[in-house]
Amino acid sequence: VQLQASGGGLVQAGDSLRLSCAGSRLTSTPLAVGWFRQAPGKEREFVAAISFGGTTTSYADSVKGRFTISRDNAEKSVTLQMNSLKPEDTAVYYCAGERRLHGVKTVAREYDYWGHGTLVTVSS
Secondary structure, three states, rough: OOOOOOOOOOEEEOOOOOEEEOOOOOOOOOOEEEEEEEEOOOOOOEEEEEEEOOOOOOEOOOOOOEEEEEEEEOEEEEEEEEEOOHHHHOEEEEEEEEEOOOOOOHHHHHHOEEEEEHHHHHHH
């Protein structure tokens, strides 16, 4: 399973960005999808995740109320809508897939597939 994240860029604090995660087998294999991020000098951290059916979502406390994860299995894509961006949101964002029919996990090592990241830079 190959996943590809896109949509990153340079924005100002308070702006919005929409990241997309695409994968040709996003629906042929039951996958929960998560977004993680890694800032320079820091460990990779969980951002958000959505179950295969889209009925379960989970968010890191730092992004609750600002970020929304959604998926369109017909389009084989998962979207992370990021609003009210802050400089501390600056990081490389990765999407990842875990073979799971129900529920989500928030720990990176639980995920089976990873795509290349997309850089999000938020200036103050």
